[in-house]
Amino acid sequence: MAQQLSFDLPARQALGRDDFFVSPANAEAVAMIESWQGWPNRKLVLAGPAGAGKTHLTHVWAALTGAHILSATHLIGADIPALAAAPVAVEDADQIAGDRAMEEALFHLHNLILAEGQSLLLTATTAPNFWALTLPDLASRMQATTLVKLRAPDDALLSAVLMKLLSDRQLSPGPDIIPYLTRRIDRSFETARRVIDALDRTALETGRPITRKLAAKVLDNLGG
Structure with a gap:
């Protein structure tokens, strides 16, 4: 059977609070x-593995506060005084x-935000003491920031993440697919994303619906 053309269409990522499934892991x-109004010193570090929901929660916080979101790697050239006039979320601060x-740009932003009475959210994969920052004053301020962690998913959260990844891609698998994948894959957000990407791609290429048989084939190909 000839393969169908596969179009890598971007997923529509739902980032509202109602789209975020709460479990003991998060x-x-x-x-x-x-x-957020009660954060000690008006700042927080949100740490967790890739795909754990840091970006989603950052957007939830931005909707609550009107915060500007930017990557830490985009701090060079940014208008730091203008940014510090409102709440700011800095993603991937450990990078x-x-x-x-x-590092100096983040240090400057941190100090100005607090001086202006605004709030600062930082995301990273690990706690600040593992960031290997070379600017001592920045390292001390980051390590003094309240830390909250997103843990590896439990069964309920992993099922919800799989369903959300499918929904973002507008995919409607059979009712047995989510329980089947939850039992078979590693407890990892990154694995969940990789499996759903492969399922989506395989379904497009073969023109087949997402069934348990197709899921088994994809997992075998991925070594799952």
Whole structure:
């Protein structure tokens, strides 16, 4: 059978609060985001593995606060005084470790935001003491920031993440697919994303619906 053409269409990512499934793995982080007015020193580090929901919760917080969101790697050239006039979310803050100019830009932004009475949210994969920052003053301020972690998913959260990834791609699998995948794949957000990407791609290429048989084939190909 000839393969169908596959078009890599972007998924429509739902980032509203109602789209975020709360479970014991993330309940503390959700509570901290929703009670942002009470953050000690008006700042918070949200840490967790790739795909854990950091970006989603960042957008939830931005909707609550009117915050501007930017990547830490985009701090160079940014108008720091203008940014500091409102709440700011800095994503992937751990990625700038070792870049003196970026570290100094984050240090400047951190100090101005607090001086202006605004709030600061930072996301990273690990806690600040693992960031290997080279600017001592920035390292000390980051390590003094309240930390909340997104943990690896439990069964309920993994099922919800799989369903959301499918929904973002406007895919409607059979009712047995989610339980089947939840039992078979690693407890990892990154694995969930990789499996759904492969399912979507395989279904497009073969013109077949997403069934348990197709899912089994995809997992075998992925080594799952």
